[in-house]
Amino acid sequence: MAAIATPPGVGAIGIVRLSGAKSWEIAQLCVQRAIKEERKMFYGNFYDSDGNVIDEVIFAGFKAPRSYTGEDMVEVYCHGGVLITQKILEEFLRKGARLAKNGEFTRRAFLNGKIDLIKAESVLQIIEAKSEESLKLAIDNLKGKLSGEITGVRKALIDVLSKIEVSIDYGDDIDVPREEIFNDISNVEKFLSEKLSHANRGIHVSTGVTLAIVGKPNVGKSTLLNRLLVEDRAIVTDIPGTTRDVIKGEIKIKGIHFVISDTAGIRHTDDIVEKIGIEKAIREASQADVLIFLLDSTTGFTQEDEYILQIIKESNFIPVWNKIDKIENVDSISKISQTDNDVFVSAASGYGLRDLEDKLIEKVKPLITDGHLSHITSKRQLEHLHLVNESVKRALKSLNENYPLDIVSIDIRNALSELDKLLGRNFTEDLLDNIFANFCVGK
Incomplete structure (x- = not known):
């Protein structure tokens, strides 16, 4: 080739x-x-x-x-x-x-056995790195940081499985205490739980913090997106409902990489196409790390805004009042939050944009600066490790409830199977197609 x-x-x-x-x-x-x-x-x-x-x-x-x-x-x-x-x-x-x-x-x-799947993913992450920290994570994984840790977990579970098999097959001659098996599995569970507790930071550093702009139609979402990206990515008109699909872009604010989504205006509508766009907007909002809840200073807080607030109230959002240049008295606006979270901007002129960026950094810093750097850098890795940890926890539960060891061994084997999928020792062509489809030709 x-x-x-x-x-x-x-x-x-x-x-x-x-x-x-x-x-x-x-x-x-x-x-x-x-x-x-x-x-x-x-x-x-x-x-x-x-x-x-x-x-x-x-x-x-x-x-x-x-x-x-x-x-x-x-x-x-x-x-x-x-x-x-x-x-x-x-x-x-x-x-x-x-x-x-x-x-x-x-x-x-x-x-050909030169690298495992985690190292293969890190090759693409090195190419696509958009910050010093994401580059460092990818290089560490190419050198085998996460692969080494996963291989260590795999070896520990193989040792546990060996003890279980010995106890089942040669119980009369060799006695391996259940407490010893429990402690071995417990050590694995503690390690995995610690890794998973900080996993989102590695993913955020590697792929970026997801930010969605939500609000009612014609509130200025597309204008704000274009202002943040410093380019005309979204169509801007005075006609409500212009944005029918999710439009995305990427920026870096104070060294943090953001993937921004401009969504369709959320409201009650009978328009079938607009309904689809609104459903996508709500789904995008539910998956985003942080939301900009954009409001219109000239109309104040409306029933449409209340409808959106009920959808996003459990999310990590910032109330942002747009078109502030068109009103005389900022104090006349009724703040949504009882704190100082509300931000006032003019997407058209750029007024207040620095305050918005500062508030965004304040909101997302806990996501990426928790003091621990996990080398889990993709959702695929995270999903497999969650399944491993669930199997390990089930094995501990079975031991606690005095189930036979052959029942415990089923969960240990399931955990090992997921680790093999993570490393690529057990794979399907569809899995490889999905991973390598994002690579460029020649790499």
């Missing part, structure tokens, strides 16, 4: 990768010389099938298993540019290679 490994566009250097059993053979045809030593760089010309020089290049060969994919591999470093890299790729394809799929190089690295 072959692919361009550098982003499209003009640059100083372009890289084209080739991996597979015939990669050295194909590369040697293109550079018209033998690649005699692996892991060394050579200079030469790259030729097309008619013997014409495409470019002067540097190339390096890697022999299995000492390569990124674990297979024979060649990398060609050429002058940057769309045309040059494309012509080199086409020549590889002409000589028998096929175009790589999204993330296929990393996928082969996983399948």
Whole structure:
């Protein structure tokens, strides 16, 4: 398989990768010389099938298993540019290679045992990192931080299962006290509970804090989104109900990465399409880490606002009064909160935007600065670890209630199965397709 490994566009250097059993053979045809030593760089010309020089290049060969994919591999470093890299790729394809799929190089690295699934996810997280902290988390996991911890849990549960099996099969000769088994499982449960208690911080750092703007129609949600993003992402009109779907963007405020959603105006309506948009808005609000509850200073608090407040009252929200430039007396506005949480802004002019940003940071800091940094960085990892912990807790409950050890062993086996799925020792093609679909071609 072959692919361009550098982003499209003009640059100083372009890289084209080739991996597979015939990669050295194909590369040697293109550079018209033998690649005699692996892991060394050579200079030469790259030729097309008619013997014409495409470019002067540097190339390096890697022999299995000492390569990124674990297979024979060649990398060609050429002058940057769309045309040059494309012509080199086409020549590889002409000589028998096929175009790589999204993330296929990393996928082969996983399948060939070079990395586990947690490390594979960290590769993409390094590429997509938007803060120093998220980059550090991803690099730590690529080096094996979380994988090592999960492997340690797996070994502890295998030891527990071994003790249980010995007690069942050789109970007359070998006596393993139930208390010892209970203590071993309890230690695992304590470790997992501690990791899970701080898991959201790692996910927030890695993927960003989710922020949704909610409010009634025509309150200025799209204008505020555009103001925060400093670009015209959402359509702005005076017609209520213009936004029918969720519109998203990303910003960084004081070093914290936010994923912002502008939602459809929430109100009672008979319009079928608008109803769908409102349902999406309510769902988005329920899943967001923090909400901006946008209100209209010119109308005051209305029945529509009360309807929305009842939906979001249990959420982490900030009441934000928009169009403050159109009223004379701010004190005439009845605050929603009894504290100083209400913020006054003009999305059109930008007034009060700094106060809003300060309030957002105040709201989300507890989510990402709890003093403990978890290396759980994806919802997939979190879901598997929750299932592991539930199985471990069931095993402890069974021991407490004096159930037979073979019942306890079922939960331990279930926990081990989930750990194997997390690491990728037990996987399905659908799982791999889902993980690697987000990779770029060439990685």
